[in-house]
Amino acid sequence: MKRLMLGNEAVARGLYEAGCGVVSSYPGTPSTEITEHVSEYQEVYSEWAPNEKVAAEVALGASIAGARSFCAMKHVGLNVAADPMFTASYTGINGGFIIAVADDQGMHSSQNEQDSRHYAIAAKLPMVEPADSAECKNYVKAAFEISEQFDTPVLLRLCTRVSHSQSIVEENDRVEVPLKEYIKNPQKYVMMPGNAKGRHVVVEQRCKELIQFAENTSLNTVEYAANNEIGVIAAGITYQYAKEALGDSVSYLKIGLINPLPLKKIKEFASKVKKVYVIEELDDIIETHCKKNGIDVIGKELFSNIGEYSQKLIAEKILGKQTEFAEYNENIPVRPPVMCPGCPHRGMFYTLNKMKLTVSGDIGCYTLGAAPPLGAMDTCICMGASISALHGFNKARGAEDRTVAVIGDSTFMHSGITGLINITYNKGYSTVIVADNSITGMTGHQQNPTTGKTLRGDIVEQISIEKVCDAAGVKRVRVVDPNNVEELEAILKEELAVKEPSVLIARRPCALLKYVKHNPPFKIIAEKCKSCKACFKIGCPAISMANGKASIDSTLCVGCNLCKPLCAFGAIAEQGEEL
Amino acid sequence: MNNVTSIMIVGVGGQGTLLASRILGNMLVGQGYDVKVSEVHGMSQRGGSVVTYVKYGKKVYSPIIEKGEADIIISFELCEAARWVSYLKKGGKLIVNTQKIAPMPVITGAAKYPENVVHNLKATGCHVIALDALSLAEQAGTAKATNVVLMGAISTKMSFDETIWEQTIAELVPAKFLDINLKAYRLGRMLKVEE
Ligand code: SF4
Ligand code: SF4
Numbered sequence: 001m002k003r004l005m006l007g008n009e010a011v012a013r014g015l016y017e018a019g020c021g022v023v024s025s026y027p028g029t030p031s032t033e034i035t036e037h038v039s040e041y042q043e044v045y046s047e048w049a050p051n052e053k054v055a056a057e058v059a060l061g062a063s064i065a066g067a068r069s070f071c072a073m074k075h076v077g078l079n080v081a082a083d084p085m086f087t088a089s090y091t092g093i094n095g096g097f098i099i100a101v102a103d104d105q106g107m108h109s110s111q112n113e114q115d116s117r118h119y120a121i122a123a124k125l126p127m128v129e130p131a132d133s134a135e136c137k138n139y140v141k142a143a144f145e146i147s148e149q150f151d152t153p154v155l156l157r158l159c160t161r162v163s164h165s166q167s168i169v170e171e172n173d174r175v176e177v178p179l180k181e182y183i184k185n186p187q188k189y190v191m192m193p194g195n196a197k198g199r200h201v202v203v204e205q206r207c208k209e210l211i212q213f214a215e216n217t218s219l220n221t222v223e224y225a226a227n228n229e230i231g232v233i234a235a236g237i238t239y240q241y242a243k244e245a246l247g248d249s250v251s252y253l254k255i256g257l258i259n260p261l262p263l264k265k266i267k268e269f270a271s272k273v274k275k276v277y278v279i280e281e282l283d284d285i286i287e288t289h290c291k292k293n294g295i296d297v298i299g300k301e302l303f304s305n306i307g308e309y310s311q312k313l314i315a316e317k318i319l320g321k322q323t324e325f326a327e328y329n330e331n332i333p334v335r336p337p338v339m340c341p342g343c344p345h346r347g348m349f350y351t352l353n354k355m356k357l358t359v360s361g362d363i364g365c366y367t368l369g370a371a372p373p374l375g376a377m378d379t380c381i382c383m384g385a386s387i388s389a390l391h392g393f394n395k396a397r398g399a400e401d402r403t404v405a406v407i408g409d410s411t412f413m414h415s416g417i418t419g420l421i422n423i424t425y426n427k428g429y430s431t432v433i434v435a436d437n438s439i440t441g442m443t444g445h446q447q448n449p450t451t452g453k454t455l456r457g458d459i460v461e462q463i464s465i466e467k468v469c470d471a472a473g474v475k476r477v478r479v480v481d482p483n484n485v486e487e488l489e490a491i492l493k494e495e496l497a498v499k500e501p502s503v504l505i506a507r508r509p510c511a512l513l514k515y516v517k518h519n520p521p522f523k524i525i526a527e528k529c530k531s532c533k534a535c536f537k538i539g540c541p542a543i544s545m546a547n548g549k550a551s552i553d554s555t556l557c558v559g560c561n562l563c564k565p566l567c568a569f570g571a572i573a574e575q576g577e578e579l
Numbered sequence: 580m581n582n583v584t585s586i587m588i589v590g591v592g593g594q595g596t597l598l599a600s601r602i603l604g605n606m607l608v609g610q611g612y613d614v615k616v617s618e619v620h621g622m623s624q625r626g627g628s629v630v631t632y633v634k635y636g637k638k639v640y641s642p643i644i645e646k647g648e649a650d651i652i653i654s655f656e657l658c659e660a661a662r663w664v665s666y667l668k669k670g671g672k673l674i675v676n677t678q679k680i681a682p683m684p685v686i687t688g689a690a691k692y693p694e695n696v697v698h699n700l701k702a703t704g705c706h707v708i709a710l711d712a713l714s715l716a717e718q719a720g721t722a723k724a725t726n727v728v729l730m731g732a733i734s735t736k737m738s739f740d741e742t743i744w745e746q747t748i749a750e751l752v753p754a755k756f757l758d759i760n761l762k763a764y765r766l767g768r769m770l771k772v773e774e
Binding site for chain 1: 645689699
């Protein structure tokens with residue numbers, strides 16, 4: 001059957017069809033849906049791991065045990081998983097092993113824009129890159145074959161525009177791949193120095209063989225145009241952009257195996273056309289490969305190493321073609337993402353802002369607390385960094401600082417725990433707020449160890465954040481409802497006053513969770529409203545100005561009661577309340 | 580080579596643009612076209628500006644649409660139409676829901692919500708069809724069906740039989756909401772808007 005499929009869904013389909021046995025991942029946009037779709041196939045064991053390093057280790061363990069295995073992450077997640085990945089390159093595999101990494105060119109939802117091809121080169125691993133959903137499925141199969149043929153993990157590189165676009169995929173049946181026999185082999189799997197030295201030799205030999213393979217694999221394809229004016233070397237999504245912009249008027253070398261790169265093949269291609277363009281988003285990896293081997297190509301002198309490309313950009317740069325478009329001659333206000341109406345983080349950030357605290361932030365929905373009007377976040381570095389960075393901040397500036405760290409429940413499990421342990425161990429005294437909304441919110445509601453449910457929704461032991469903090473040596477652990485802003489403020493004052501580590505768990509489930517009951521919408525009594533805009537300070541998107549008075553959008557408001565106490569004139573009323 | 584039709588669906592996170600793109604995409608696959616649908620997930624779903632590209636034809640390469648390339652834009656919100664109108668082709672059609680949702684900078688007073696948007700949109704030379712899809716959806720039974728009202732409106736600008744649209748909606752909408760959604764679709768379709 002042929003179906004429209006998200007690139008990520010097609011990767012999942014490929015895993016199913018290729019007989020994959022074990023999948024472990026940590027959610028991260030734009031990679032998240034792969035694992036969610038895998039969980040729909042009962043034949044494949046799938047789970048959320050607390051972070052990418054654990055996920056990669058689980059999948060490698062499964063591979064050594066003989067199963068085809070897989071893990072998925074976003075580009076910054078690969079930084080976390082880099083440690084096991086580099087060594088997995090040495091141990092090699094038993095059952096085929098794929099690490100999928102989704103780059104986010106243009107930073108649609110990421111804290112940096114990194115080119116994960118560097119990792120493939122550094123770890124000496126083959127990397128493939130599909131250009132649409134159909135290729136997503138097929139490349140998963142090809143990657144398992146390469147993995148098993150060359151005894152290596154294989155990287156599958158995706159990007160936002162491939163992961164999150166839908167195109168047509170033909171579904172096939174699953175091929176059952178029996179577990180490979182596990183044979184004890186410490187020289188291969190125990191990476192202590194003596195063994196690792198031997199394995200490095202194997203890795204270098206494998207690199208040579210892979211280069212041979214790159215010259216001949218059908219993953220790299222050539223299409224010659226009728227004329228020999230222009231040749232384009234592209235991979236993944238940039239091939240699609242080029243194809244749309246330039247059509248059949250130019251020749252293409254489409255590279256599917258992006259590490260290692262073929263040299264003979266590129267040389268031959270370059271010799272048959274007059275001018276060669278390399279079109280690659282982010283860094284100049286293919287271009288450098290060409291140039292250092294004496295192949296004359298045009299690349300970054302024309303194309304940026306920042307952000308995404310498009311067919312329009314390519315048509316402009318290569319054909320000098322400009323498209324006409326209408327301009328709207330007035331400034332349109334930007335529309336940044338905001339915390340949802342009824343979001344449990346709103347009361348917390350409102351309080352932090354009111355108290356003028358310095359806030360060490362982290363990655364999640366609550367990162368949105370950095371934006372006005374709440375504007376209550378000073379730093380945001382990477383997953384788990386809030387707690388450790390705060391400790392450093394406090395060690396540097398001393399005890400007088402009014403500082404807190406804010407971290408979500410999922411991020412706390414991901415890598416906040418180690419930072420907390422560091423605080424107690426190294427005589428820190430920082431105050432940490434765990435914003436526990438009982439779900440991994442930002443990526444679209446994935447379960448995590450604190451939610452008491454697995455990826456498939458099975459009920460499991462719920463990891464208690466309180467007890468984890470207790471075990472980490474934190475004596476002061478308190479739980480508070482962030483919507484009770486007075487109590488939150490009072491407790492914060494107490495905790496900031498003591499010179500010992502404390503954790504404040506601000507617990508209230510995400511407003512979008514299905515089981516969260518909402519109240520009827522509140523309303524503004526226009527006659528009482530003095531237009532003072534005090535209610536705007538919480539930044540609820542349901543409240544705006546209409547005809548000079550505040551107004552609550554009844555389709556958005558969930559009656560969370562945060563705004564009502566802010567109005568000194570009693571202009572905010574609950575449904576049915578006396579005027 | 581350019582026998583590809585490009586449609587953009589723009590709006591505000593939470594307005595149901597994803598379902599709309601799914602209805603459109605599935606309907607087109609059913610008609611035998613090569614189809615590509617592209618959306619950006621993540622942060623943009625939290626009340627930010629969202630955009631989905633739907634492209635179809637004999638063979639579609641790029642999943643995205645650039646400035647000056649869209650044949651039709653359906654905007655779920657008034658000022659989003661102004662934000663994206665430059666993506667329209669010369670002479671392209673713009674279907675706009677006149678509902679206003681204030682962005683945060685407007686709420687905080689840092690920016691102003693634009694005025695006379697429909698008038699200014701027309702002044703850019705594109706073909707504007709403005710409708711109050713929210714009221715129509717409420718008339719059908721729920722404000723949540725605004726997206727399907729807009730699917731009804733766009734269906735009048737495309738040459739596919741209405742039974743195909745209705746079938747696709749039936750496939751994608753949960754059974755208990757089907758009646759309301761079909762009603763919403765028909766209200767959108769019936770609309771003989773001033774053009
Ligand atoms: S998804 Fe949940 S946690 Fe995230 S902003 Fe919305 S209400 Fe808050
Ligand atoms: S009660 Fe007030 S703060 Fe809460 S969702 Fe409604 S308008 Fe927003």
